[in-house]
Amino acid sequence: xxxxxxxxxxPRAAKPRREGITMVMDKGLGPxxxxxxLSVAAxxxxxxxxxxxxxxxxxVLKEKIQLYRKAGVEPYFGGTLWEAxxxxxxxxxxxxxxxxxxxxxxEVSDGSVEVPHELKRRWIADFRQRGYLVLSEVGSKDAxxxxxxxxxxxxxxxxxxxxxxxxxxxxRESGTVGMYRSTGELREGLVEEIVHAIPVEKLIFEAxxxxxxxxxxxxxxxxxxxxxxxxxxxxxxxxxxxxxxxxTFWTFLQRE
Numbered sequence: 001x002x003x004x005x006x007x008x009x010x011p012r013a014a015k016p017r018r019e020g021i022t023m024v025m026d027k028g029l030g031p032x033x034x035x036x037x038l039s040v041a042a043x044x045x046x047x048x049x050x051x052x053x054x055x056x057x058x059x060v061l062k063e064k065i066q067l068y069r070k071a072g073v074e075p076y077f078g079g080t081l082w083e084a085x086x087x088x089x090x091x092x093x094x095x096x097x098x099x100x101x102x103x104x105x106x107e108v109s110d111g112s113v114e115v116p117h118e119l120k121r122r123w124i125a126d127f128r129q130r131g132y133l134v135l136s137e138v139g140s141k142d143a144x145x146x147x148x149x150x151x152x153x154x155x156x157x158x159x160x161x162x163x164x165x166x167x168x169x170x171x172r173e174s175g176t177v178g179m180y181r182s183t184g185e186l187r188e189g190l191v192e193e194i195v196h197a198i199p200v201e202k203l204i205f206e207a208x209x210x211x212x213x214x215x216x217x218x219x220x221x222x223x224x225x226x227x228x229x230x231x232x233x234x235x236x237x238x239x240x241x242x243x244x245x246x247x248t249f250w251t252f253l254q255r256e
Contacts, residue, residue, distance in 0.1 A: 009242050009243065009252070010222040010252040011223075013223050016046075017046055019201040019224075020222065020223030020224070020241070021046045021047065021166070021204060021226070022044055022046055022225075022238075023048070023229065024049070024230075025208070025227075025229065026048050026051060027051045027052070027054060028051075028054045029064070029231065030059075030060070031060050031063050031064055034064050034067045034068065037234075038068070041231075042071040042073060044235070045073045047073070047074050047076060047105065048075045049077075049078050049107070049227075050081075052078050052081075053078070053080055055077050056081070062101065065101055065102075074133075076105035077097075078107060079136075080112060082106070082107065082108055082109065083109060083112050083113040086123075087113045098132070105134075105135065106132045106133070107137060108120060108124050108127065108134060108137070109168075109170075111170055120159070121158055121161075124136055125162045125163050128163030128164075134164045135167075135168055136167050137167070137168040137170055138152060138159065138168070138170060139169055139177070139178030140170065140178065149189075149190050150193075152190065152194055153198060156194065156203070166203065166204045166225065167203055168204045169203055169205050171206035171208065171228060172206070175206070175208040175212055175228075180212070184212070186212060186215055188215075191205075191219075195220075201223075206226075206227045206228040207226045207227070208228045210247065213237055214240060214248055217240055217251065218251050223241075
């Protein structure tokens with residue numbers, strides 16, 4: 001991968017990846033923008049979240065999905081769309097929606113709606129049994145709701161056991177809730193307690209801000225799983241993973 005050789009780069013997992021995942025947030029890109037994005041960055045993107053409920057109002061939705069899939073990138077509806085169906089009691093319509101768009105990945109979240117956790121686990125298990133790759137999300141979108149570390153760990157463990165391939169640690173697209181303080185500062189102690197109990201490769205950390213991405217790469221290496229990456233930041237994130245940007249330049253090199 002890359003246009004020319006450069007020695008002493010950290011190894012990057014090849015697609016299809018189980019670690020080193022980059023999940024990108026599509027907040028309503030048009031097909032031309034998607035094509036341009038994929039032409040320069042497809043090798044570095046694993047999942048694209050069609051954010052919030054934009055799939056409902058987006059034009060040329062099927063065309064976009066086909067473009068992503070043809071490039072080896074897996075699109076999926078954001079968890080908020082599942083929550084919107086759940087709270088209205090029209091879950092059967094959500095199954096039909098997945099089939100209509102040939103979706104292979106499902107996100108189950110409860111960031112906007114209170115879902116009893118036992119019920120959430122049953123939904124995860126049901127989607128998994130139907131053959132979907134399941135991503136679930138832990139952490140509220142409400143900045144006033146702060147989960148203690150032991151509760152994060154309990155929820156994550158339970159959702160992995162129910163069938164989630166990865167559990168996403170919530171941050172929103174702003175990077176100011178969940179694992180982060182309202183300033184965007186990472187709750188480092190929280191992350192350390194979580195990874196003490198949960199294998200880091202089973203987690204996707206939402207890290208929309210550059211400083212957040214850099215911290216995770218310095219702490220867990222180039223193949224840490226990161227999510228909610230803006231389309232404009234994909235290549236810069238990949239250079240950061242390779243230690244080719246100031247934030248991580250000396251992370252993988254020894255100073256002479």
